Amino acid sequence: MRTTRRGVSSFDGQRLAQARGRRGWTPSQLASQAALTVTVLNQYEAEERLPDPGTLSRLADALGCQVTDLCRPTVVTLRELRERSGASQPEAAEAAGRKRSTYAMLEQGRTKTLAPQAAEGLAALFDVERDAVEAAHAASVAGQASRPAPLALEGALLDRLADHFGMAPEDLLHLAQRLAAGEGGESR
Incomplete structure (x- = not known):
């Protein structure tokens, strides 16, 4: 059962369990390597809890894989790029040269234009090409446009x-x- 807690929304607990299994590790071994409790790791694998971007990054590092290997394939939005990079919203806002609230609107697709210098800053932070940031922003805007106005x-x-x-x-x-x-x- 998925909860509504904040975390990486595309996280896949089954992929985490499979990656752990490929390493031949017990939950206790992975929990120790990623600085987690076994209880929390079990909640992640059962998808009762979503890891935050930093924790997901630690899990991927411990397993020797990419963060994306522990996530379901999705349309990549700015939020998804940020989560995959392990960056927080304040860090992304700083990289984009924006206030956090202004960046949040950009990430949610509520701001339709993305300045080239903001795209460059985000690309550097997320360790992707500027085109990937621009495509992710376009996906964020498209997702927002598909939601009816309240x-x-x-x-x-x-x-x-x-x-x-x-x-x-x-x-x-x-x-x-x-x-x-x-x-x-x-x-x-």
Whole structure:
């Protein structure tokens, strides 16, 4: 069962277990080499927990493989490039010459243009070609464009919808917030 904790989203616990098996190591041996507890390693292999980029990098180093060998193939976005490199968002922001919040918007595909000097800085940090950074940014933007914009329930729209459904505006807003959070619309 995958959790919603932060971590490398494309991580594949089965690939980690297979790489460990190819080395002939027990979970205890790999945990020791990667400075983890056996419990945490077991959670990674069972995909009950996602490793952060630094931990995933340590696991790959210990196993003598690339970070990508421990991940599912995905469309490579800026986030994916950053995670694979083991860099944090603040480090990437600095390399791009941006504030962290501005870089986060770039990574999420909310900023449609990527300055050449930012692409160069990120390419150096991620140890990839500038073209790879530009392609990853384009994938981030495309991913953002495929998500529908959230509906803003406020003002006259909220009042008209509440009237239509025979609800108080604050009840309709609460229902919409629960639905958006994935809690469902059933009454409690």
